[in-house]
Amino acid sequence: MDQPKQFCTFFVADRFFGVDVTRVQEVIRYQEMTRVPLASAVISGLINLRGQIVTAIEMRARLGLPPRPSDQLPMNVVVRTSEGPVSLLVDEIGDVLEMDERSLERVPETMSADAKELVSGVHKLEGQLLLVLDTDRAVNVSGTISAQSHGVLS
Amino acid sequence: MSVADTEIIKEFLVESYENLDLLDREFVALEREPAARDRIAAVFRTIHTIKGTAGFLGLPRLEALAHAGESVLSLLRDGDIDLTPSTTSALLSMVDGVRAMLKCLEASGNEGNETYASVIEILKAICERPATSDAPAPLLGEILLKAGAVDPVDLDAAIEQQKDDPRKIGEILLARNSVKPEALVDALRAQTDAHAGVSDSSIRVDVGLLDKLMNLVGELVLARNQILQFGAQRKDAAFVSTSQRLNLITTELQAGVMRTRMQPIANVWNRLPRVVRDLSVACGKQVRLELEGKETELDRTIIEAIKDPLTHIVRNAIDHGIETSSVRLAAGKSATGVLHLRAFHEGGQVNIEISDDGGGIDPDKVRKKAVQNGLVTADRALHMGDRELLRFIFMPGFSTADRVSNLSGRGVGMDVVRTNIEKIGGTVEVQSQLGHGASIKIKIPLTLAIIPALIVSSRGERFAIPQVSLRELVRLEGDQIRTGVERIHGVPVYRLRGKLLPLVYLHEVLHLVAEAPAATINIVVVRADDRQFGLVVDAVSDTEEIVVKPLGKELKSLSTFAGATIMGDGRVALILDVLGIAQRANVVSEVRDRSLAENAQESRVSGEEKQALLLFRVCKDSRMAIPLSLVARLEEFPRERLERAGAHDVIQYRGEILRLIDLRAMLGRSPIGEDEASGDLLQVVVSSENGRSVGLIVHRILDIVEESVAMKHRTSLQGILGAAIIQGKVTDLLDVHAAIRQADPDFFNQHDAA
Numbered sequence: 001m002d003q004p005k006q007f008c009t010f011f012v013a014d015r016f017f018g019v020d021v022t023r024v025q026e027v028i029r030y031q032e033m034t035r036v037p038l039a040s041a042v043i044s045g046l047i048n049l050r051g052q053i054v055t056a057i058e059m060r061a062r063l064g065l066p067p068r069p070s071d072q073l074p075m076n077v078v079v080r081t082s083e084g085p086v087s088l089l090v091d092e093i094g095d096v097l098e099m100d101e102r103s104l105e106r107v108p109e110t111m112s113a114d115a116k117e118l119v120s121g122v123h124k125l126e127g128q129l130l131l132v133l134d135t136d137r138a139v140n141v142s143g144t145i146s147a148q149s150h151g152v153l154s
Numbered sequence: 155m156s157v158a159d160t161e162i163i164k165e166f167l168v169e170s171y172e173n174l175d176l177l178d179r180e181f182v183a184l185e186r187e188p189a190a191r192d193r194i195a196a197v198f199r200t201i202h203t204i205k206g207t208a209g210f211l212g213l214p215r216l217e218a219l220a221h222a223g224e225s226v227l228s229l230l231r232d233g234d235i236d237l238t239p240s241t242t243s244a245l246l247s248m249v250d251g252v253r254a255m256l257k258c259l260e261a262s263g264n265e266g267n268e269t270y271a272s273v274i275e276i277l278k279a280i281c282e283r284p285a286t287s288d289a290p291a292p293l294l295g296e297i298l299l300k301a302g303a304v305d306p307v308d309l310d311a312a313i314e315q316q317k318d319d320p321r322k323i324g325e326i327l328l329a330r331n332s333v334k335p336e337a338l339v340d341a342l343r344a345q346t347d348a349h350a351g352v353s354d355s356s357i358r359v360d361v362g363l364l365d366k367l368m369n370l371v372g373e374l375v376l377a378r379n380q381i382l383q384f385g386a387q388r389k390d391a392a393f394v395s396t397s398q399r400l401n402l403i404t405t406e407l408q409a410g411v412m413r414t415r416m417q418p419i420a421n422v423w424n425r426l427p428r429v430v431r432d433l434s435v436a437c438g439k440q441v442r443l444e445l446e447g448k449e450t451e452l453d454r455t456i457i458e459a460i461k462d463p464l465t466h467i468v469r470n471a472i473d474h475g476i477e478t479s480s481v482r483l484a485a486g487k488s489a490t491g492v493l494h495l496r497a498f499h500e501g502g503q504v505n506i507e508i509s510d511d512g513g514g515i516d517p518d519k520v521r522k523k524a525v526q527n528g529l530v531t532a533d534r535a536l537h538m539g540d541r542e543l544l545r546f547i548f549m550p551g552f553s554t555a556d557r558v559s560n561l562s563g564r565g566v567g568m569d570v571v572r573t574n575i576e577k578i579g580g581t582v583e584v585q586s587q588l589g590h591g592a593s594i595k596i597k598i599p600l601t602l603a604i605i606p607a608l609i610v611s612s613r614g615e616r617f618a619i620p621q622v623s624l625r626e627l628v629r630l631e632g633d634q635i636r637t638g639v640e641r642i643h644g645v646p647v648y649r650l651r652g653k654l655l656p657l658v659y660l661h662e663v664l665h666l667v668a669e670a671p672a673a674t675i676n677i678v679v680v681r682a683d684d685r686q687f688g689l690v691v692d693a694v695s696d697t698e699e700i701v702v703k704p705l706g707k708e709l710k711s712l713s714t715f716a717g718a719t720i721m722g723d724g725r726v727a728l729i730l731d732v733l734g735i736a737q738r739a740n741v742v743s744e745v746r747d748r749s750l751a752e753n754a755q756e757s758r759v760s761g762e763e764k765q766a767l768l769l770f771r772v773c774k775d776s777r778m779a780i781p782l783s784l785v786a787r788l789e790e791f792p793r794e795r796l797e798r799a800g801a802h803d804v805i806q807y808r809g810e811i812l813r814l815i816d817l818r819a820m821l822g823r824s825p826i827g828e829d830e831a832s833g834d835l836l837q838v839v840v841s842s843e844n845g846r847s848v849g850l851i852v853h854r855i856l857d858i859v860e861e862s863v864a865m866k867h868r869t870s871l872q873g874i875l876g877a878a879i880i881q882g883k884v885t886d887l888l889d890v891h892a893a894i895r896q897a898d899p900d901f902f903n904q905h906d907a908a
Contacts, residue, residue, distance in 0.1 A: 034726040035615060037664035038712055046705075046718055046726040051373040053718045053726055055706040083707045141708045 005101070007123075009094035009130065010077055012059045013066070017090070018097065018123065018130045023079050027093055030073040031056075042141045044089055047076065054078065056087040062138060063118065079135045086139040097130065099123050104132070166207050167260050168358070170252075173200040175424045177249050182427035185242050186442070191231065198227040204252060213265045216255045222277040223248040229281055244276045246428070294323050294341055303337035361454065364415050371404075371411045372604065372701035378404040379698070379722035408604065416451035419497045419506070422461050423448060426468055430493060433472045440479050440490040441472055450497035452504055456598055459578045460506070463571040467508050467594050468493065470568070475512035475592055485589065487511065503580075504600060509593035515586040517543045524549075544584050548572040576733070579605075579622045605702060607729065609695040609721070610678060613666040616727040617691075618700050618719055619678060623732040625686060627694060628677040635675050640884050642877045647884065648677060648688055654877060654884070655679065657688045658739040660730075664714065682736040689735065698722075702729060714738055765863055767880065768839065769856040772817045777856070777885040779863075779878075784890050786842035788855055793834045802898065805849065807840075814838065814849045815897040817888070820873060841890055848894055863887070 007018030008027065033045030033056055044058040056076065060068055068074060074089040104121045111119070118137050123130040180197050184190060205220035223245060229235045251270040258266035295313065298304040304327060312326045319326055324342065327333040378401055385397040423445050434441040452460075476482075476491030483489055496507045517540040524546045525532045535543070547568045575582045580598035599605070599622060607618040628650065630638045639646050639657060646657040657677065660666070677688040700719040709715070713734035721727050735741075766782035789807070796814070797804050803814040814836075838849040865876040865887065873896055875887040 032725055034718075034728065036709060036712070036715070036728065037615070037666055038714060039709055043708060046728075048720050048724055048726050051376060051720060053703045053705070053720065055708050057708070086706060086708070139708065 003101075004098045007097050007099055007130065007132070008077065009097055010075070010088075010090040011092040011094065012063060012090050015063070015065075016094065016128055016130055017059075017133045018099070019077065019079060019088075019133050019135055021096055023135050025078045025080050025085050028076045028078065031076060040141055044074075047087060049078065049085065049087070052085065054085050054087050056089050057139060057141060058089045059138070060089075060091075062141070079139070081136065081139050088135075088138065097125075099130070163211065163259065163263075166211065167256055170204055170207075170256055173204070174249055174253050174256075176200065178246070178428035179424050181242055181246055181249070182431045182443075184237055185239065185431070191233075194227060194231040194237075198224065198231050201227060201252075208265075213255075213259070215269055216252065216259075216265050219248060219251050219255070219270050219274060222274040223252075225281045226277050235280065241280055244273065244280060247273050248277060297341040298327070298333060298337065301337065301341060303341065304333045308332035359414070364411075364454075367411050368415060371408050374404055375408055375604065375699065375701060376720050376722075380724060383722040412453070412600075412604070413451075415454045417454055417457050418448060419450045419452055419457070419504075420445075420448040422457055422464055423495065426465070426495070429465060429468060430472060433469060434476075437473060438478060439472065439476055441476055442490050442492050444492060444494045446495065447497035450499060450504060452598070453600060456504075456578055456600070459574060460596070460598065463574045463582075463596075464506070464508070466568075466571050468495075471508060471510040471512065471592070475510040475514070477513050481513075499600075503597050506596040506598070507593060508596075509591060511591040514588045514590055514592045515544060515547065515584070516588055517586075520544065520546050540586070544586055547584060548582070579620065604699055606697055607700045607719075608678065608697050609727070610660075610676070610689075610691040611693045611695065612660040612664070612691045613668040615664075615666060615668075616695075616721065616725075617660070618698075618727050618729045619680065619689070619732065620716065620729065621697060623680045623682060625679040625681050628679060628688065629694075630675040630677070631673075635673075639675065642884060642886065643874075646690075647877075649879070650679065650688070652879065654879070655686060655688045656741055657690050658735065658741060659690045660735075661692075663735055663739050680732045680736075682733040682741070685736065685741055687736060687739075687741045689730075689732075700727075700729070766858060766860050767863070768858055769880065769885065770837075770839065770852040771854045771856060772821060773853055777880070777883055778817075778852075778888050779880055779885050780839070780841075780888045780890055782858060784841050784843070785839055786847060787840040789838045789840055789849070791836045791838060793836055796836070803851075805838075807847075807849070810847070812840070812847055812849045813898065814851055815893060816851045817893065818851070818853065820893060820897055841894075850890075850893070857881070 006021040008021045008024045009016060009018045011017070028049075031047040031049075033047050035045045036043055042057055042061045044056045044061075047054050047056050058074075060066070068091060072091065074091060075093050076087040077090055077093070078085050078087045103123045103125075105124065106121060107116045107119050108122075118134055119131045120134040121132045123132065177197055177200055180193050184193050184197070187193070201220050201224045205217055205224055208214075208216040208220060226235075226241065226245060230237055230241075235241070248270075251268075251273050254268065255265045258264065295304070295309050299306060299309060308327070308330065309332070312323060312330060312332060315326055315330075316323055321329075324333075324338050328335065328338060378397075381397045382401060385394050388394070426445070427443055430441055430443045471493055472491075476493065477485070477487075479489040482491065492511045494507075494509045494511075496505075496509075498505050520543045521535045521538070524530050524543065525535050527549075529546060529549060530538070548571075549569060572582050575596055575598065578598055580596060582594065582596045584592060584594050586592035606621040608621065608624055610617055610619060628648070630648075639648055641647070642654075646659070647654045648657055649655070655677075661668075676691050676694045678691055678694065679686060679688050698721075700721075702717045703719060704717050705712070705715060714731055715734070716729045716731040718726050718728050767779040768782050768785050768788075769777060769779050772778055791805055795805055797806070799811060799813075803816065804811050805814055806812070837852050837855055839852055839855070840847055840849050842848075859881060861880055863878045863880065865878050873889050873893040875889045877884055877886050879885070
């Protein structure tokens with residue numbers, strides 16, 4: 001319980017997120033992607049991860065944030081899920097941070113319901129807040145239409 | 155229980171399950187040929203092994219049950235008793251008991267509390283005489299004698315000597331110099347082989363390991379494709395020849411690994427003798443099961459997928475197909491019905507045929523039921539051929555059984571069979587001859603893991619179309635692009651050898667937006683669910699062997715894609731699900747009945763009877779036709795004579811009020827512009843039936859022709875029967891009754907009242 005947790009951190013727009021490092025399979029540079037027609041806008045495409053086909057989820061869209069500038073290529077944070085790896089497309093990768101459970105706080109009640117669904121907690125850092133992403137929920141895009149239209153964090 | 159014990163029990167379970175499946179089959183086979191000693195010996199050995207292992211593992215109940223069975227079998231083997239159906243039943247219930255205990259052992263680690271005392275009682279009762287001791291292997295002396303390695307006189311002397319000599323017969327013979335040592339060694343080996351069978355030449359491999367190997371080979375195939383593509387760009391001879399070698403080896407390795415996953419269809423069929431026996435006893439019928447092509451091999455995954463459909467078809471055949479003995483005899487057939495299963499490879503596919511010599515499917519019953527269920531109109535059903543009618547049995551909820559048994563007849567079955575078979579890329583069709591039996595033919599692919607596919611592209615995206623759904627490719631260039639594609643109510647069609655082929659633009663279905671279309675039209679003719687349609691793509695590349703990979707669960711809901719694959723350049727391409735595309739594009743929206751109806755139409759005109767037709771235009775660029783028999787007169791009225799009665803346009807005509815229907819408005823066409831309206835004269839087709847008339851306002855009367863009409867394309871539009879080619883042009887056929895009913899729902903009722 002008191003053991004410090006390690007987080008793989010990344011930026012999506014100006015938000016600072018963290019994912020439990022044990023859930024992260026790898027972080028890779030931008031990969032060429034195959035678009036999936038008719039799929040939810042949250043799904044950016046399919047990438048070939050050494051012979052394995054991995055769905056890439058655009059975190060900006062998932063969080064209801066404006067699209068990334070076209071000159072900026074996203075990074076892949078490949079996380080493990082019960083259904084195999086899924087890639088989260090993020091803007092920039094941060095350091096691996098060690099966090100004490102004591103700095104964790106619950107998501108403020110005032111945050112929208114959708115946002116609370118994806119963020120399981122907030123770590124208070126010096127001059128910055130680290131949003132802990134619930135990867136299971138983030139990759140579950142079956143009900144994402146609402147996330148798109150409402151704009152989870154905006 | 156220690157780890158070693160668990161391991162032993164696991165092994166014991168695996169082996170026993172396998173053997174028990176074999177037993178079911180052997181028992182039923184024995185019933186047919188009770189004298190087949192080798193079969194009894196095989197069964198005996200299996201039970202003997204189970205008994206021995208159960209004793210060793212300390213499972214007394216299992217041991218007792220197996221022992222009781224063994225005793226009966228031993229008598230059978232020695233010919234002391236004959237195999238009667240009651241004996242078979244007793245032995246089968248013993249097998250069931252053993253199986254139940256093994257299940258319990260697997261689940262809870264012990265053999266359970268059930269003792270199966272009643273089964274043991276019955277088995278004991280069968281053994282009136284005490285069981286003789288077992289001698290599973292043939293005697294060494296007999297083997298030697300057969301091989302001619304020993305003189306009969308010497309052997310007798312040796313046997314005589316054995317009575318006072320504790321040594322084994324072989325040793326005695328050797329000591330007496332009656333046999334050569336080499337001959338003795340051979341004989342001993344033969345004796346052991348009788349025990350061991352073929353088990354020495356094969357090993358058990360974990361299925362998970364095979365699957366992993368298969369995946370790795372899939373990766374290798376992809377890497378190979380990449381290297382080949384890379385090699386083609388370089389002019390390095392050494393590299394090219396090396397990659398060619400790699401190509402060959404990979405192909406061979408792929409075939410080899412595929413074969414390890416192949417299993418003979420006998421693995422599914424093994425359970426059928428038991429199913430057939432139990433069912434025929436339950437139905438009070440006599441059925442003989444014939445299996446042909448047991449060794450036909452299929453991929454493991456496919457074996458799994460066809461297990462249930464196959465059992466279902468067999469059940470149907472016995473429950474509905476094959477008649478009772480008395481009915482059969484009355485019909486001049488043998489008392490025993492024959493259920494024949496045949497499996498064989500053909501054209502890279504596996505064919506399975508299940509035929510019975512029963513009563514067949516009564517097309518009249520199917521017709522009645524189809525009409526009753528509202529699948530087709532009575533009129534249409536009358537014109538349907540038997541083959542078309544038979545396809546109704548694959549419709550959900552369809553059953554011609556007069557009664558519902560606990561076996562079948564509920565009508566939930568053949569549609570599931572069809573769905574399951576189609577899910578693995580197979581097809582199923584039925585043939586029947588009333589009074590002579592029915593036959594169901596299944597075609598399935600050999601494997602699902604690596605499939606040949608055509609690579610196409612649309613708007614810069616690449617897609618793979620599985621070869622199984624492919625029919626042909628058509629390429630339109632230059633002028634053909636404009637003239638080749640015609641439209642019926644906005645729906646593009648192409649004339650493929652005189653038949654209308656609906657076209658589906660892939661980029662439209664998938665909402666692809668990108669660069670302008672290419673200068674050519676490539677039509678990939680595909681088949682989905684009995685319907686053919688043309689998929690229009692921008693470019694067609696090669697066919698390739700692709701490794702099918704499933705999509706993540708985020709994308710599972712997309713019915714348009716069957717999976718994805720990795721191409722030679724390392725990029726991912728989606729595999730199109732042709733059926734899904736067809737549904738999305740509404741080609742098969744009313745999925746099956748439409749194709750049935752269409753077939754009915756085609757079969758109706760197959761007689762080539764010519765029909766007189768009136769051709770006219772409703773608006774500038776549409777040709778329509780109605781049968782001349784429905785036309786009473788053609789009239790021209792000045793527009794100002796038009797009057798209103800209630801909500802309808804009417805005109806005074808021969809002392810009557812003639813109701814007018816504007817086809818243009820009814821069919822939802824834009825009103826004719828002033829310029830193209832034929833002046834102030836209205837063109838009216840007067841149609842009369844039973845003394846009542848109606849006037850159809852058209853744009854222009856064109857011609858009267860006599861042609862055989864082959865309905866090619868059906869539309870969902872009200873008032874239109876479909877389209878046909880008349881005078882070399884696509885022409886819609888007007889459904890006059892529907893048109894009248896749509897314009898005035900009460901028209902026909904008024905007639906009834908009058």
